[in-house]
Amino acid sequence: MSTKEWTYTSNERFGVYQEITFEKDNHNPATIEVVNPEDFSFSSETTAENARVSLLTLEIPAEVFDEIAIAWCRKRKLHCVTFNRSERRSKHAATD
Template identity: 40%
Template sequence: MSTKEWFFCPPESSVGGYQDMTFDHENQNPVLIQIDNPEEYQVLKDEQFHQVKIAIDAKEFDRLAIAWCKKRQLHEALGGPVGKEFGSPDSE
């Protein structure tokens, strides 16, 4: 049994994101996105090809993406200033 390390799990949302826990400095396990009652979904499967399409609200996806970027400290890759959440002394 593994422990989930949630990076996005607001109580009012049907969308969540997590990784299985690791004791390494940087968790490289796959990211899992859990969506309860998606607006739309489609599963295509044949012998050599599998595809899953899931639709969620765009604003909810924004929140999930921002939480992921904060967890992974990707602020430099996004070209923005470093904020308080990353310990910047320049941030108010």
């Protein structure tokens, strides 16, 4: 049995975790978990070269994805610039 190190959880629907490691830095892949996504699709096809190509698409509310990104940056000690909601709206309006 493995142990999960949760980086982010929201309302028990959205979460990001890594399997725990005993190394100083955890290089295990990040896993995004979504319980009962409102909209998702999965498709798989074989190319002309006989290679299998799969695609998983699901929706995560923008505000939740912002929180996931910030939590991940903090955990990995990455430089993050954060804005409050009104600053984000004004920046998006300026680029539209």
